[in-house]
Amino acid sequence: MGSSAQDDHQDEIKKFLDARYVSTSEACWRIMSFPMHKEYPSTERLYIHLENDRRVYFNENESSDQVLNRTLPETTLTAWFKYNLENPEDNEAKQTLYLDFCEKYVFHKQQNPRVWKPRRSGFGGVIGRVYAVSPKDIEKYHLKILLYRIPGATSFTYMRTYNGRVYPSYQATARAMGLLQDDNEWNDTMSEASTTMSPQKIRQLFCILLSFCDVSDPFQLWLNHRLHLAEDYLYHRQQKARTLNQPVPTEITDEMYGHCLLDLNQILVANQFDLKTMDGFKDIFPTVDTRDNYAYPEDSTPLERMHATLLIEALEAPDPNSLPFNPSQLMAYNAIQSCALADKNYDAAQSKLFFY
Structure with a gap:
């Protein structure tokens, strides 16, 4: 009876997570006290981001002023620019790509501000790994291509400069350098x-x-x-x-x-x-959408057609003063209608409509 009750309360999930099989080779390895883990060469993760597009971390109890007034720490990329700018006499740095910089220099994360410094114990033993970037992120992807080609850069503008000309984008710079195939x-x-x-x-x-x-x-x-x-x-x-x-x-x-x-x-x-x-x-790219569903029936979605119908009905609605609104409801109606009819564009983060 006791055995049956114990079987009924077995935690199979815990047994699965705790299950372990020690093979003869692993047992021998542990008996001989060999190291269980070793990584050579070590890897240095190198940050990549666009200008003024760094990730910012903050606590939920911080005010907006505290977040906005905080000095952002240097990333491996901005610190690389800064080192090349402040050390023009370092010929080694001028000839070193961002990807290879960690082989000869050390990034001091705990120091304030964060900086790159030359290695004291020789070169090698460390390889850099730039974070992966999707080709769909066009500008950042082409910035990564340029970072693999341009040594000793001192700024984001430097990365967009080729043969004395500053290009408007990293993609245009890569195209001018012949790094992109033809179409x-x-x-x-x-x-x-x-x-x-x-x-x-x-x-x-x-x-x-x-x-x-x-x-x-x-x-x-x-x-x-x-x-x-x-x-x-x-x-x-x-x-x-x-x-x-x-x-x-x-x-x-x-x-x-x-x-x-x-x-x-x-x-x-x-x-x-x-x-x-x-x-x-x-x-x-047009700033105002002037399409109508009559002209483009095959491209409009059901939601867009429904929205267009509701918009027409709303515009043809009677005078709101004749509707049974209380003063607060009338004020909200007028505010929402004036915003909806205003010829003004908002970015994606602001163009939200809330109905109640």
Whole structure:
């Protein structure tokens, strides 16, 4: 009886976690008192981040002033820039890449401020490992490419400088240095697709190329094929103009190209890409969405169509003064409506609507 009760209360999860098998080889190793762990060479993790884009840690009970006024500690990257800037006479540092810097220098984390100092006990025994960066993080990814090529850098601006010219982005710098392959095969793919595919399918192909095929210059690929990408926008606009007895457009306008970019971005966002952050696109990306569901039924989602319908109904609603609002409700209604109708854009962190 006692044995049966004990079996009923066995903790199988604990038994599984605590289970251990000591083989004969491990037993012999321990009997001989050999070391259980050894790592050679040791690894130094090297931080990578964009300018003014460092990760900040703070306690939840700290005020915003305390967090904002705090001096950020140097990272391995900013300390590398600082060492090269303050030690121009160190020829060894001028010829050493960020990845190899820890072989000859030591990063003192406990010192304030954190600094790199030359090793006292010779070189070697330590290798650097830069944190992994996804190609979808375009600027940081190309900064990593440059860090593997440019020794002795003194600043983020230095990393964007080539042959005396300061480029607007790390991607543009890498392209100028010839570190990116050409896009001939992707141009051929788009040209071939334009002869047989519909514009909607070509847009999907364009997004696939940007998401998975390491296109070195997405903006130039857009310029080369935007006529085929936006061809149906002109057709829909012509159909709408004929229906409303309006002048029929004959060429694709900048507004139509803007609608095409908005629809492309909707597809790319699912793959963690954003055209607004890419070279070239951020200068032409529309700031106001003027699309309508009639012109683009195949690209609008059910949620977008529902939102458009509700918006029309809200705009056609009766005067709020005639609705049974109490003073507080009327004040909230007026505030929300004025914000919704205002011609003002907010970034992603601020563009939230809360209903109650």
